[in-house]
Amino acid sequence: MTEISILNSADTFVCDENDTILRAALRANVGMAYSCNVGSCGNCRFELVEGDVSHLREDAPAWSERDLKRNRWLGCQARPSGRCTIKFRADENYITPHPPKRRKARLTRLSDITHDIREFRFEFEGEDGFLPGQYALLSLPGVNGARAYSMCNLPGEGNWSFQIKKVPGGVATGQLFALKDGTEISIDGPYSTAYLRPDRPRDIILMAGGSGLSPMVSIARGAAAAGLLKRRKLHFYYGCRAENDLIDASLLGGDISGRISFIAALSDTQATEGQRSGFLHEVVEADFGERLKDHEIYFAGPPVMAAAIQKMAHEAGVPMNQLHFDEFY
Ligand SMILES: Cc1cc2nc3c(=O)[nH]c(=O)nc-3n(C[C@H](O)[C@H](O)[C@H](O)COP(=O)(O)OP(=O)(O)OC[C@H]3O[C@@H](n4cnc5c(N)ncnc54)[C@H](O)[C@@H]3O)c2cc1C
Numbered sequence: 172m173t174e175i176s177i178l179n180s181a182d183t184f185v186c187d188e189n190d191t192i193l194r195a196a197l198r199a200n201v202g203m204a205y206s207c208n209v210g211s212c213g214n215c216r217f218e219l220v221e222g223d224v225s226h227l228r229e230d231a232p233a234w235s236e237r238d239l240k241r242n243r244w245l246g247c248q249a250r251p252s253g254r255c256t257i258k259f260r261a262d263e264n265y266i267t268p269h270p271p272k273r274r275k276a277r278l279t280r281l282s283d284i285t286h287d288i289r290e291f292r293f294e295f296e297g298e299d300g301f302l303p304g305q306y307a308l309l310s311l312p313g314v315n316g317a318r319a320y321s322m323c324n325l326p327g328e329g330n331w332s333f334q335i336k337k338v339p340g341g342v343a344t345g346q347l348f349a350l351k352d353g354t355e356i357s358i359d360g361p362y363s364t365a366y367l368r369p370d371r372p373r374d375i376i377l378m379a380g381g382s383g384l385s386p387m388v389s390i391a392r393g394a395a396a397a398g399l400l401k402r403r404k405l406h407f408y409y410g411c412r413a414e415n416d417l418i419d420a421s422l423l424g425g426d427i428s429g430r431i432s433f434i435a436a437l438s439d440t441q442a443t444e445g446q447r448s449g450f451l452h453e454v455v456e457a458d459f460g461e462r463l464k465d466h467e468i469y470f471a472g473p474p475v476m477a478a479a480i481q482k483m484a485h486e487a488g489v490p491m492n493q494l495h496f497d498e499f500y
């Protein structure tokens with residue numbers, strides 16, 4: 172256990188030899204900014220004022236020579252070698268009601284959603300609280316570095332379930348898709364600030380592209396379970412390439428025919444009845460235009476899609492605090 176002090180603050184927290192500075196801070200309810208947790212976004216950058224750290228992922232995409240010269244490190248990758256003092260701007264928005272915990276979990280169910288998306292259910296003992304939209308870090312045998320996957324279910328079910336898209340040649344997804352029932356792995360979570368905001372009064376737009384399906388399904392289920400759909404509409408847009416990527420809308424739970432509308436946008440194939448042709452953001456823009464800013468918007472998916480949605484939302488004047496997303500890498 173190592174003590175981490177924060178410059179100009181009376182707060183300290185401890186970080187054990189298997190943890191990182193960001194994750195240890197969040198476990199201690201210290202609000203350190205972050206998004207991806209895998210070294211790719213750079214949101215967790217801090218300045219090392221005193222002490223030594225090393226990075227888990229030496230080739231982290233968000234870390235550069237310039238950072239090293241300025242003694243800046245990534246909280247999600249930095250492991251202290253002894254007592255440290257660090258400098259960053261604490262932000263209590265990063266503290267959520269369920270501080271992340273590490274637990275052993277057992278794979279108890281597998282079900283195929285599409286030809287390349289599979290749902291994995293992991294059960295574990297103890298508290299399973301999280302907010303719909305949050306993710307966990309899964310450590311897999313033989314895989315260097317934990318990967319982030321978002322829960323698709325709701326808390327209180329005694330398990331966390333994940334809808335995971337197989338990446339051709341992917342190291343972690345290769346291992347995951349070969350896992351057998353009963354396998355035990357380590358799961359650390361929950362993380363993320365891109366969770367359902369039940370107190371916001373606006374209608375909801377959810378946009379899921381490929382690997383981003385899971386958190387949007389959890390948010391849709393969470394909104395229905397919390398009774399939000401009695402007063403709000405929920406528009407679920409699912410972006411995919413072709414027919415064989417389509418999902419069954421009953422996955423979302425709730426009243427599909429009433430307050431939830433489900434629209435599939437196909438980018439590479441001519442749409443048939445009940446579907447739309449085009450990229451996800453183009454279809455949403457065509458449907459809402461200036462009315463986008465009257466909605467609470469959640470989205471998840473690959474970086475190119477996320478960038479296109481952010482641009483569209485910015486141009487439509489959607490305030491940043493109505494946009495909820497994690498950087499997916
Ligand atoms: C917040 C978040 C939530 C996500 N939720 C989902 C989800 O619900 N469903 C889903 O299908 N995918 C999700 N992803 C994507 C997922 O985490 C993986 O990037 C994806 O499955 C590809 O992993 P792979 O190892 O198979 O692919 P590969 O192509 O082998 O690996 C590439 C990815 O692995 C990561 N990586 C590589 N080396 C390391 C390392 N040493 N330490 C940590 N990370 C490393 C990189 O971020 C890179 O993008 C999410 C990603 C993020 C950031």
Ligand code: FES
Pocket residue numbers: 204205206207208209210211212213214215216233245246247248
């Ligand atoms: S780089 Fe650390 S949270 Fe993204």
